Amino acid sequence: MATQVFKLPESLKGDVKYSFCPGCDHGVAVRLIAEVLDELGIRENTILAASIGCSVTIYDYINVDSLEAPHGRAMAEATGIKRARPDKIVFTYQGDGDFASIGLAESMHAALRGENLTAICINNTTYGMTGGQLGPTTLLGQVTTTSPTGRNVDYYGYPIKIAEHIALCDGTAFSARVSLDTVANIKKAKQAIKKAFEVQIHGLGLGFVEILSTCPTNWKMSPDKAHERVRNEMMPVFKPGIYKDKTN
Amino acid sequence: MSRIVINKDKCKACYLCINECPKKLLKIGKDTNKLGVHVVEFDDPGHECLGCAMCATRCPDLAITEVYKG
Amino acid sequence: MVECLTNKKVLTKGNYAIANAAVIAGCQCYFGYPITPQSEIGEFMSGKMQELKRGYVSAESELAAINMTIGAVSTGVKAMTSSSSCAVALMQEGLSYATTDELPVVLVSVMRGGPGLGNIYPSQGDYFQATKGGGNGDYKLIVLAPSTVQECVDLTYKAFYLAQKYRNPTVLLADGLLGQMMEPVEFYDYPYPEIDNSGWALTGAKGRDGRIIRSYGPLADDRCVFLEKLYEKYRKIEENETEWEEINTGDADIILTSFGSTSRNVKTAMKISREKGIKAGFFRPVTLYPFPNKRLKELSKTVKKIVTVEVNMGQMVNDVKLAVNGACPVELIHKGVGAPPSAKEIVKKVEELI
Numbered sequence: 001m002a003t004q005v006f007k008l009p010e011s012l013k014g015d016v017k018y019s020f021c022p023g024c025d026h027g028v029a030v031r032l033i034a035e036v037l038d039e040l041g042i043r044e045n046t047i048l049a050a051s052i053g054c055s056v057t058i059y060d061y062i063n064v065d066s067l068e069a070p071h072g073r074a075m076a077e078a079t080g081i082k083r084a085r086p087d088k089i090v091f092t093y094q095g096d097g098d099f100a101s102i103g104l105a106e107s108m109h110a111a112l113r114g115e116n117l118t119a120i121c122i123n124n125t126t127y128g129m130t131g132g133q134l135g136p137t138t139l140l141g142q143v144t145t146t147s148p149t150g151r152n153v154d155y156y157g158y159p160i161k162i163a164e165h166i167a168l169c170d171g172t173a174f175s176a177r178v179s180l181d182t183v184a185n186i187k188k189a190k191q192a193i194k195k196a197f198e199v200q201i202h203g204l205g206l207g208f209v210e211i212l213s214t215c216p217t218n219w220k221m222s223p224d225k226a227h228e229r230v231r232n233e234m235m236p237v238f239k240p241g242i243y244k245d246k247t248n
Numbered sequence: 249m250s251r252i253v254i255n256k257d258k259c260k261a262c263y264l265c266i267n268e269c270p271k272k273l274l275k276i277g278k279d280t281n282k283l284g285v286h287v288v289e290f291d292d293p294g295h296e297c298l299g300c301a302m303c304a305t306r307c308p309d310l311a312i313t314e315v316y317k318g
Numbered sequence: 319m320v321e322c323l324t325n326k327k328v329l330t331k332g333n334y335a336i337a338n339a340a341v342i343a344g345c346q347c348y349f350g351y352p353i354t355p356q357s358e359i360g361e362f363m364s365g366k367m368q369e370l371k372r373g374y375v376s377a378e379s380e381l382a383a384i385n386m387t388i389g390a391v392s393t394g395v396k397a398m399t400s401s402s403s404c405a406v407a408l409m410q411e412g413l414s415y416a417t418t419d420e421l422p423v424v425l426v427s428v429m430r431g432g433p434g435l436g437n438i439y440p441s442q443g444d445y446f447q448a449t450k451g452g453g454n455g456d457y458k459l460i461v462l463a464p465s466t467v468q469e470c471v472d473l474t475y476k477a478f479y480l481a482q483k484y485r486n487p488t489v490l491l492a493d494g495l496l497g498q499m500m501e502p503v504e505f506y507d508y509p510y511p512e513i514d515n516s517g518w519a520l521t522g523a524k525g526r527d528g529r530i531i532r533s534y535g536p537l538a539d540d541r542c543v544f545l546e547k548l549y550e551k552y553r554k555i556e557e558n559e560t561e562w563e564e565i566n567t568g569d570a571d572i573i574l575t576s577f578g579s580t581s582r583n584v585k586t587a588m589k590i591s592r593e594k595g596i597k598a599g600f601f602r603p604v605t606l607y608p609f610p611n612k613r614l615k616e617l618s619k620t621v622k623k624i625v626t627v628e629v630n631m632g633q634m635v636n637d638v639k640l641a642v643n644g645a646c647p648v649e650l651i652h653k654g655v656g657a658p659p660s661a662k663e664i665v666k667k668v669e670e671l672i
Contacts, residue, residue, distance in 0.1 A: 002318025023262030080389020
């Protein structure tokens with residue numbers, strides 16, 4: 001008798017069809033969040049503050065109460081939700097541009113205040129939905145539609161290391177950077193996401209996970225090659241690891 | 249007997265699962281879906297599937313919906 | 319800390335009156351960033367909300383403050399933010415979102431001199447900002463304009479009620495004069511019925527599917543349907559909630575109209591004009607949106623002239639002209655920034671205009 005070892009999480013809406021491009025890691029990240037909501041049994045008590053960009057579509061996939069936020073303001077809205085309803089589990093799902101460029105003030109101050117929230121940030125080194133422009137995490141040398149000869153320091157400055165910065169905030173309970181480039185790393189990513197929700201449940205402060213992800217369309221690479229780029233180009237700069245864990 | 253279930257309508261032909269399978273049981277199929285892409289096929293005549301679920305864990309589009317181990 | 323007062327007559331500042339009334343109205347969360355001349359509201363709230371175990375955040379910016387307010391009201395509770403002029407400018411994005419997401423945000427806007435940093439003198443230069451909006455797209459904010467500290471209390475209660483009733487952001491548009499001056503006021507219990515938010519509020523999807531509060535819709539037709547519905551709501555607001563004060567308009571040859579704190583001197587100017595034998599009337603819109611178009615239109619048929627008095631370069635006068643639509647001449651008496659023109663100054667100009 002065969003036992004089922006994999007099924008789609010119940011926190012996903014029925015018969016979900018993602019609108020992400022083929023091979024995009026967003027799909028894995030969204031599924032992992034849904035699996036964590038299932039495992040912690042918190043779907044019915046959770047509220048999402050959504051974002052702008054490809055990440056916004058999460059509210060069409062995960063079956064929780066959701067509020068749209070203007071670009072970059074998800075952490076402010078999440079703060080408002082949590083202060084109004086401290087008994088709810090509140091999380092954001094944002095891209096690197098949303099979280100760490102236009103929304104950097106909201107993100108950092110939520111961390112500094114130690115808001116009991118969970119923030120998941122997808123770092124794919126570009127603005128995906130608008131067609132692959134230079135973003136806050138675009139790597140030095142990386143060609144984008146607004147860095148046509150590659151990102152150079154003189155012209156564009158440096159990329160931001162989000163997980164390290166968030167870890168420096170005293171109100172942060174957990175900050176980690178994970179990757180989705182291999183199945184082993186996907187499993188680690190899920191553990192980090194789970195931890196980021198658990199610290200909120202225990203009232204310890206902000207739980208944050210930066211997820212290194214692919215954008216095969218704008219990188220103009222096959223999904224396979226895109227994962228190679230994550231390993232060879234992103235991970236040496238954005239080193240995966242746990243940068244803060246107040247539970248240790 | 250271990251096996252997987254593929255929802256062919258959801259496959260977007262990224263083919264990430266093909267490299268993931270330790271037994272190389274996934275391949276680009278002849279069938280196309282509504283997206284007009286050649287969807288992945290599970291081809292396991294020798295019952296080699298381990299039920300490891302690496303393909304489903306990797307699939308970014310929820311196209312591999314169930315995995316059974318036995 | 320200032321005591322929260324109920325059922326008492328006290329001498330207090332406009333800003334404290336607003337904050338105190340908000341607490342009595344059941345405001346569960348306050349989010350704000352300091353700016354003169356309304357900082358006392360946040361100061362009062364910081365202590366009071368903690369004491370009552372309600373929500374208070376010293377926001378990192380007005381952008382954050384308005385979005386925190388959006389977050390809080392999306393869960394069905396009453397919440398507010400307060401600010402002034404150049405900082406209300408930062409909130410326009412959030413206000414646009416709150417209209418399309420149909421969220422009962424309450425914003426207290428205590429006007430100061432502009433444009434830009436301007437100064438901290440009283441002003442009415444944000445009539446356009448409040449009634450026409452600086453955010454994107456087709457939307458309206460309900461705008462209430464108090465003229466006394468007592469009205470700061472009355473209209474704060476009303477702002478919470480109308481925001482909830484119509485699920486639309488509502489602005490209490492005061493100014494530095496009202497915010498800073500002291501008058502005797504009476505506080506009383508929140509006089510309006512509580513609105514049931516359980517049909518739409520985000521409370522966690524217990525025993526039901528998740529709700530999404532969003533404006534995003536990829537299809538043009540869907541957006542058209544939504545906007546028609548939104549404007550159907552605005553027509554209801556116009557029909558039911560338009561409020562104004564009028565005195566001696568029945569036999570008036572000339573009607574003096576103004577809003578907010580300026581109308582205090584205008585009312586006196588009307589009385590002095592009467593003593594001088596000028597048949598003057600007084601008309602004050604209390605709701606700036608919805609604007610009392612219909613009543614002004616009626617009055618324009620029986621008067622010779624309408625004069626608008628404002629502390630700005632002439633903003634409400636445009637709405638008066640639209641309402642009157644050429645039926646009688648509309649003149650403007652104005653001063654850019656600062657204390658409103660005195661009653662004497664107004665009378666002198668009325669005598670010139672008549």
